[in-house]
Amino acid sequence: MRDDESPRSVMNLASQRGDNATHRRSRQNNFDILRFLAALAVIVSHAFPIAYGSTVKQPLEEFSNDQTELGSIAVLVFFAISGYLITQSYVRNPDPIRYLKARIFRIIPGLIVVIVSSVLVGSLITTFSPADYFFHRETVLYTIINLSLTGTRFELPGVFTNNPIGPIFNGSLWSLSPEFKLYICVLFLGIIGYLNRFTVIAVWAAAVLFYLFIQESRQALLLATFMGGAIIYLWHDRIAWKQSYAMISLLVLLISLSTSLFNVLFTIIGSYATIYLAISTRTCFSWVTARGDLSYGMYIYAWPVQQMVVLYLGDAATWYSVLLTSLPVILVLAWFSWNYVELTAIRFSQRQISDPLERSSTRSR
Template sequence: MSLSSSPTLRQCLDGRRNNLDFIRFVAAVGVIFSHSFPLGQGLGTFDPLEIFSHRQSTVGHLSVAVFLIISGLLIAQSQERSPSMAGYLWARALRIFPGLAVMLLASTFLLGPVLTELPLAVYFQSPETYLYLLRNFTLYQSQWGLPGVFHGNVYPDVVNGSLWTLKYEVGFYLLVAGLGLAGLMRRWVALAGWVAAALVPFVPLVGPRLNLWPELYLYFGGGLALYLLRDRVRMNRWVALGCTGVLVLTAWLGGFRYAVGSCGAYLVMYLAFLPSRLSGFARYGDFSYGVYIYAFPVQQLVVMRMGGRVAWWVDAAVSLPVIVGLAALSWHLVEKRALRLKHSPPALLVRLLPGRARPAEGAAPHAQL
């Protein structure tokens, strides 16, 4: 298929079938696979990508990048199609916080009391017990441990190490909201932001203070830029093959993270819109978020029950069905029910943000969510 005859990304997005749900689920399982090495066997145990890439990335880190690439595309689309900025922000909050709240409550008041090595009175009197809930729900400051929980594991004192990414995800939601309100959802802004994210880590004093924001924006911004360029970007197998080659070479030679934010973003979109039977993968529910937020504590629990150290593949194999089961419950009992409220944002939010966000570049004139 020639490049000129290949469908544009817009044409792919206008279709009803895609593999995005399957790719997100695979990415969530990739995090489980990657975490099983340090959680089961301790720090200094590397997953295959970490070895091949000379520690540029892990399978888990690459999986987070895939999540953010897809998020960049879908969040830009959500902002464009939302009837108001209040509606956009309310829908995003409902996607993250109800499921997170239930998981944190279960960890703090069910998992913690059962597994702590401390007397229950000490556990419940410790400020760290309640700060774990508050800090991780507000995303203000991550707290990894609960008092006396998983202390004997080979990866000790960490209940849920996956939650660190959520503040970045929410931060990017707010960034898109700000760009929409300012009328800056434009191709040149997205491309300039991506270049700035690539360069700013090399700026003395400034780069180190920004922590992971620039790197993670390479991935989120890659998806965002592709969405804004959707009329011009064509989904072509030869381009996808070339992107695969670039990813393999940079994993071996260096520059892998920049390649993931550019070539990787293209490859994810190409795979997302390949015709396949996987397009109906989420007909039973969208379990990827639940898998992501429940995986770490379940994996730690499996390691604990097996003596504090276990082979990586045992941890992954035993944990996975439990995690998927919890994710299914989270979707059907919490997340799906919360999302039914997305078309009714609170009155206070509507009063604070009464207007419609300015449409993104290339937006359809009457797009509706």
């Protein structure tokens, strides 16, 4: 993207429609590849605690004085993209029913399959009898709470109890509930007529102040980052989209790793850099993910696959052995999830609704 390229033309490029019949397209943006890399970063990051336990420190944790680690930054990237695209979706098509259906069709089908398959796989390796396992309170709560997105349950009875990280069957699911609640927040602001520049800035500022002065809450940080992405979209026609500014933003973030301000700065500066990279046509890698968006499947299947690897490797498990052994399996599962679950749901939703975000298959994680 040229430094003098108009923001409006950039946004038009960022929202180009792909081939609705096959979803195998080459859009001129980098949203899918950024999500793919973020999902991969989560997998790399999770390999450390899954292999060694929760007390192990990852390299970036040491470097940043415990501010963050690779997986946490990846989640912030997801939320910045999500804030941008979800706000774009509602603003462009402010129909509450269509908006809600689009969100449900995109996130719920894949979640149903991973939850059901998790419970079934758990039944094969649990120390409980089949009857005790399936009717156990934890199994019921794991299924209902995770599927309803009202919260997160991590454990299945008698499963992974001796693994270093403990009996956490799928630690990645924690971010889905707050993300879906933010979808509802956008819907609510849209319905009451307050999905505008100044309301979104006010919510962002409140979340940042809460994080800085009341409690370093992960929920507040996710809210601020999501709203940072929303701010970028709502102010896109007044933002200077320059490569030099994006590079300066990344440099400031790198320097802030040695201070205590990285997370707060990421909510807006990181959001700008993320969206710049996503919409930039100067360097476009859309061809990498032209045949499908694997990021969601990678994200939701990676943790249980890595836990299974540790279960069978035992004391021989290292972060790199867990990563290298699990990654091919994760990619295969993600491919099946995209082609036979997510894409099927998207196609069905397109017969029911008309949503530019879904038609271009630009999904938030």
